Amino acid sequence: MSTRRAFLAVTLGAAAAVVAACSREPDGPTPGPPSPAPPSERPDPERPLEPWRPLVHYSPPEGRLADPNGLVWYEGEWHLFHQQMGTWAHAVSTDLMHWETLPTALEHDALGQALTGAVVVDGANSSGLFAESASGLVAVYTSTEGGEAQSLASSADRGRTWQRFADNPVLPNDGRAAFRDPAVFWHEPTGSWVMSVSVGDAIELFRSPDLVEWEFASRFGDGQGTHAGVWECPDLFPLAVDGDPDRTLWVLHVSVGANPETAGSTAQYFLGHFDGTTFVRDLAAEGHTEPADWLLTDVSQDFYAARTWEHAPDGRRVWLAWMGNWDYPYAAPTSPWTNAMSLPRELGLRSDPDGTIRLTQEPVAELAALRGAPWSAELPLDGSVDGELVLTPPDGDTAGAYEILAELEPADGATIGLRVHRGADGSGTLVAVGGDRLVLDRTTGGPQTLADPDTGGDLPFARRREVTSGRVMDDDGAVRLRVVVDSGSVEAFVGDGAVSGTLLDFASPEATGLAVVTDGGAARVRSLVMHPLAPTR
Incomplete structure (x- = not known):
């Protein structure tokens, strides 16, 4: 059995604080529906204008x-909606890797x-929004006029067109400044729909x-976890511990x-029990012993507003996040688009020998279909x-x-x-592990600052994060590291x-x-295999 514990303590490099809110966009004229170009006319990833256009990320x-908004699986399609200037952009996929952009769903x-x-999925038409004996999709979203409130829209044609509910909002604003980001699911044991809503630095359930x-x-959150910033984009869902359906x-x-x-x-998460009405944390x-303790979701911070897909087949629990940070x-530095999603990730709960339980996340199995012929690195005989x-794949580089x-x-x-996106001068992004450390460093090889698109000012970007006080090492002294590198991003997964x-990069x-790089002395590579990934666009 392997011994692995999640990292908790973080040492931060340079960063600036910008107080902002999930979902927020500057006020302005109502944008019209996007006009996605056909694939043959979309920007070429080799053009200088788009050097960081992702090849395998959406x-x-x-x-x-x-x-990400409204993630749902329905009739063979994975639906991905997302915020775009206060509207819901829309894309669908049959394999979580290749996405077809559709017209804007909610203007x-x-x-x-x-x-x-x-x-x-309102399969029983409990809402009455569909024709008799029919079913369809119902969106629950935050509207803004008169204060943040929760409203409905419905689609009877697989999400291609949407109709607003005539009596919106269904959950009006009662004077709160923050009342947004509903997540909704059907709770079968109590026969009710459950909604979690962000209310400042707490969550309320309806x-x-x-x-x-x-x-x-x-209500949950008072005195629980970190309250250093506003709580946003909640998600509440069950997972089996170690895959055992009797331990949820x-x-x-x-x-x-x-x-x-x-x-x-x-981002932070809590583990506990839910009876259809109340979430009770299981310290x-x-x-943990103190309610103020909390569990870190992703150690490098460019993973925000994660949501899971509802109604996913085969009992799967899959999520993705906006790769970004409110700093x-x-x-x-991209155009005519800004930002991308993380890879979809499969979630689980794993127990350690000491009885503690942690969330696990790895790229979905569908990623393997993009793999090309593997290449095994030539290493010293002892791997030291x-x-x-410097590694040299057959094609000479890792473009x-x-x-x-x-x-x-x-x-x-x-x-x-590993130092990926390595320049001729030895610069690049570093992902490294030690017995109790994970180091993520983009302070060389990329921009130190980014230009604020609204003010023109400089926003600190280069940073190094060193995470300690935990173990992901196997009992035999090895660490398994999985890294997915794309144009503009690096995603690292340690200890399965x-x-x-x-990291944005x-x-x-x-x-x-x-x-391969070491710091503090010689170390050993037991194995290293690289798979090129076929572009999905």
Whole structure:
């Protein structure tokens, strides 16, 4: 049995605090529906204008991407809606990798913007929004006119067109400044729809028999976890511990807005029990003694507003997030699009030998279908590396998207890892591990600051994060590291998903090298295999 514990303590590099809110966009004229170009006319990823256009991550043809919204699986399609200037942009996929952009689902209307929300399958027509004996999709989202409130829209044609509910909002604003980001699911044991809503730095739960009439159920968050920033984009869902359906815990996940304490925005989660009305935290399962303790979702902070797909087949629980941070939300040096989603990730709960339980996340199995022929690195006979070992794949570099699976053996006090997007001068983004450390460093090879698109000012971007006070090392002294590299991003998964780190990375397009690097002494590479990934666009 392997011993792995999630990292909790974080040492932060340079960062600036910008207080911002999930789903928020500057006020302005109502945008019209996007006009996605056919694939043959979309920007070429080799053009200088788009050097950081992702090859295997979802990005919009144009416009500002933000929170994922309304993730739902329905009739063979994975639906991805997302924030785009206060509207719901829309894309669908049959394999979570290849996405077809559809027209905007929800525009602005008389109730203002359509901010973050959820989509559910109303299979029994409990809402009465569909024809007799029919079913369809219902979106629950935050409208803004007269204060943030929760409103409905419905689709009877697989999400292609949407009709607003005539009596919106269904959950009006009662004077709150923050009342947004509903997540909704059907709770079978109590025969009710359940909605979680962000209310400042807490979450409130509501119940409904029909998605139209809602009653207050309970509140969670006071005195729990970190309150360094606003709580946003909640999600509440069950997971089996170690895959055992008889051992189920509920996960309550919230993103936390930008603040000095966490040097930007971040995300936290809680483990507990849910009876259809109240979420009760299980501190013992988390290994905590104080309610103020909290569990970090992603150690590198460019993973925000994560939501899971409702109604996913085969009991799967899959999520993705906006790869961004409220320190620099729309400052990516890209055009005519801004921002991308993380890879979809499969979620689980894993127990450690001491009884504590942690969320695990790894790229979905569908990613493997993109893999090209594997390449195994030529290593010294004993696998020992002291300093830097530059790797040369068959094609001479690592341009494009690729995945690395490595088994590393750090020495005491040393770290070993990968420098990706390596430049000729040895610069690049570092992902390294030690016995109790994970280091993520983009301070070389990329921009130190990004330009604020609204003010023109500089926003700090380069940062190094060193995460400690936990273990992901196997009992035999090895660490399994999985890294997915794309144009503009790096996603690292350690210990079979026990820890993840997501970094935006705007390295020079000419930086296509790869190296194994150590710090603090020699360490050993047991194995290292690289898979090129076929572009999905």
